Amino acid sequence: DAGVTQSPTHLIKTRGQQVTLRCSPKSGHDTVSWYQQALGQGPQFIFQYYEEEERQRGNFPDRFSGHQFPNYSSELNVNALLLGDSALYLCASSLYASGRTDTQYFGPGTRLTVL
Amino acid sequence: QKEVEQNSGPLSVPEGAIASLNCTYSDRGSQSFFWYRQYSGKSPELIMFIYSNGDKEDGRFTAQLNKASQYVSLLIRDSQPSDSATYLCAVNDLGWSSASKIIFGSGTRLSIRP
Numbered sequence: 001d002a003g004v005t006q007s008p009t010h011l012i013k014t015r016g017q018q019v020t021l022r023c024s025p026k027s028g029h030d031t032v033s034w035y036q037q038a039l040g041q042g043p044q045f046i047f048q049y050y051e052e053e054e055r056q057r058g059n060f061p062d063r064f065s066g067h068q069f070p071n072y073s074s075e076l077n078v079n080a081l082l083l084g085d086s087a088l089y090l091c092a093s094s095l096y097a098s099g100r101t102d103t104q105y106f107g108p109g110t111r112l113t114v115l
Numbered sequence: 116q117k118e119v120e121q122n123s124g125p126l127s128v129p130e131g132a133i134a135s136l137n138c139t140y141s142d143r144g145s146q147s148f149f150w151y152r153q154y155s156g157k158s159p160e161l162i163m164f165i166y167s168n169g170d171k172e173d174g175r176f177t178a179q180l181n182k183a184s185q186y187v188s189l190l191i192r193d194s195q196p197s198d199s200a201t202y203l204c205a206v207n208d209l210g211w212s213s214a215s216k217i218i219f220g221s222g223t224r225l226s227i228r229p
Binding site: 040042043045055056090094101102109 | 119147149151157158159160161164203205207208209214215216217218219220221222
């Protein structure tokens with residue numbers, strides 16, 4: 001049973017650049033949520049995708065955007081990177097048909113460092 | 116701003132004892148509650164979820180929910196050194212489960228001493 005996968009594992013960018021992070025949900029899951037986790041903090045909800053549409057969004061600026069593909073995989077894009085965007089970016093998957101998209105399983109994360 | 120509050124710890128518990136982790140939440144309409152375990156440098160791992168008032172047991176873990184007091188707790192019986200981690204409390208902000216916007220607390224660091 002394939003779990004949630006994310007790529008890349010680590011990434012180093014400079015201020016002003018753009019980055020794309022990728023996620024494949026757990027086998028059988030169709031809903032993907034993205035989170036940002038700063039050091040010493042809990043994850044913060046960025047957005048949730050289902051049926052290739054953004055369904056819910058947290059308090060993140062428009063520099064953060066996403067996409068979901070027909071195979072349920074997803075991308076997180078961040079434009080005009082700031083130093084404060086340095087964090088662990090987590091993808092979590094769930095199953096809409098279960099009626100519980102809040103029961104989520106996390107991938108290993110992508111550690112983004114902005115210099 | 117809806118919030119989930121946890122004591123940051125560290126909470127130090129002797130091996131074999133019961134570890135008790137607590138969490139309060141601000142939104143009375145919240146319906147779904149979760150506990151995640153996160154080892155240093157790793158991603159969170161879902162260990163318990165609870166939707167109804169009362170206790171829910173799974174192995175050495177018991178989640179307790181009191182909606183009237185807006186309080187969730189996690190008990191770990193027979194604590195082992197491998198239980199040393201940060202425990203994150205999380206709540207679905209939306210109040211229904213077909214869509215979700217999960218709010219996490221900052222976590223409680225638990226240390227099990229041999």
